[in-house]
Amino acid sequence: MQRSFARLQLVTLLLAAAIGTRSGLAQSVPEIDDAGQVPATAQPVTGVSVQTISGELTDDWDIDLFRITIDDHENFSATTTPGPGTVVDSRLYLFDANGYPVYMNDDDPNDPVSNLSLLAAGHPFGPQTDGDYILGISTYFAIPLGSDNEKLFTEPDDSTAPDYTVMNGPASSMMLTAWDISNIQTPGGTYTITVSGVNGALAVLDANMQAVLSGRSVTLSWNSMPSVRNLRLEQTAKSRIAWTSVPLQDAGYVVGGRHQVVINDLDPAWYSFRLAGYRADGTPLTLGEVDLLVPANNGFIVSDAFPNPASSSAFLTIASDADNVVEVELFDLNGRRLRQERVTLTAHSNSRYSIVRAGLASGVYVLRIRSARFNSSRLVTFVD
Ligand SMILES: [Ca+2]
Numbered sequence: 013m014q015r016s017f018a019r020l021q022l023v024t025l026l027l028a029a030a031i032g033t034r035s036g037l038a039q040s041v042p043e044i045d046d047a048g049q050v051p052a053t054a055q056p057v058t059g060v061s062v063q064t065i066s067g068e069l070t071d072d073w074d075i076d077l078f079r080i081t082i083d084d085h086e087n088f089s090a091t092t093t094p095g096p097g098t099v100v101d102s103r104l105y106l107f108d109a110n111g112y113p114v115y116m117n118d119d120d121p122n123d124p125v126s127n128l129s130l131l132a133a134g135h136p137f138g139p140q141t142d143g144d145y146i147l148g149i150s151t152y153f154a155i156p157l158g159s160d161n162e163k164l165f166t167e168p169d170d171s172t173a174p175d176y177t178v179m180n181g182p183a184s185s186m187m188l189t190a191w192d193i194s195n196i197q198t199p200g201g202t203y204t205i206t207v208s209g210v211n212g213a214l215a216v217l218d219a220n221m222q223a224v225l226s227g228r229s230v231t232l233s234w235n236s237m238p239s240v241r242n243l244r245l246e247q248t249a250k251s252r253i254a255w256t257s258v259p260l261q262d263a264g265y266v267v268g269g270r271h272q273v274v275i276n277d278l279d280p281a282w283y284s285f286r287l288a289g290y291r292a293d294g295t296p297l298t299l300g301e302v303d304l305l306v307p308a309n310n311g312f313i314v315s316d317a318f319p320n321p322a323s324s325s326a327f328l329t330i331a332s333d334a335d336n337v338v339e340v341e342l343f344d345l346n347g348r349r350l351r352q353e354r355v356t357l358t359a360h361s362n363s364r365y366s367i368v369r370a371g372l373a374s375g376v377y378v379l380r381i382r383s384a385r386f387n388s389s390r391l392v393t394f395v396d
């Protein structure tokens with residue numbers, strides 16, 4: 013018991029330390045093992061207020077990519093800084109979350125002698141929105157390539173009198189799939205990338221979630237959200253309060269394309285589906301939400317009357333999978349029709365039908381809701 017308690021205390025302390033770090037202290041993020049060189053293997057940078065990212069290009073041809081969240085794109089910058097063992101000639105690259113080129117730089121225009129690099133803030137080639145990006149570093153001079161084997165960025169080496177101190181914009185509409193390392197001329201080494209605008213705060217992410225209904229099966233699809241952890245799907249029938257959670261396979265690191273999941277045998281009802289997850293630093297995210305009517309075989313849904321019993325009025329909700337007109341009739345228990353009304357329905361939207369007591373004695377009444385292909389009834393009780 014004593015040992016367990018001590019361990020618990022340690023865990024608590026570590027948690028407190030982690031939370032303390034998250035609540036504002038600037039962070040130094042180390043490379044773990046070896047950061048990958050394609051979007052699918054980029055190392056996620058966790059935490060907020062990231063100030064530096066440090067690691068090592070272990071070989072001349074090592075390339076390291078990091079997933080970062082830029083929450084202040086106008087002030088985003090990244091620069092390699094000198095230190096013992098630092099790589100002697102670096103290049104820095106920024107790609108969007110899917111690996112499309114944003115901008116790159118070889119030599120810092122403010123310090124071209126160092127051969128270190130700067131992705132300058134406020135540059136027209138720089139990031140135009142907050143969100144998730146991939147920051148890359150290599151030696152001079154690896155060349156990022158698209159799936160067509162073409163260069164992703166304009167290259168200073170393309171000109172006869174190359175200026176290595178410019179910011180280079182995209183030269184391709186492809187995303188990063190490989191690197192040309194045949195021209196690398198400088199050895200690897202350690203690096204420290206100092207960044208600004210990388211605070212890891214919540215950026216709006218939209219997974220473009222969509223639902224397609226077939227019978228009583230729904231296919232839900234959404235864009236990959238590479239930086240999202242513990243992705244889960246939640247669903248609720250509209251009439252219920254509780255959301256039930258369906259854990260999904262962690263979609264982290266998957267890039268490009270769309271994910272999809274099929275949910276079968278849904279009971280006829282109104283549903284909301286919600287895609288949720290967590291940012292790497294633990295911030296909860298809602299990535300998409302979609303409403304869906306799963307109609308009964310006849311294409312209609314009619315709720316029970318509510319409240320029931322009622323004192324002065326009740327209502328029911330009618331929905332259809334197509335534009336429709338239904339007839340709503342009210343009978344007493346002797347089968348006498350007391351009211352008759354036509355209700356116009358718009359496809360995939362709820363129509364609320366009110367049953368006003370006005371003049372009805374207390375007792376049980378039958379509501380019949382019908383159209384050419386539908387006939388259903390509900391009971392409503394009025395009490396004094
Ligand atoms: Ca490395």
Ligand SMILES: [Ca+2]
Binds near residue numbers: 047048049074076077
């Ligand atoms: Ca690497």
Ligand SMILES: [Ca+2]
Binds near residue numbers: 119128129152
């Ligand atoms: Ca350089």
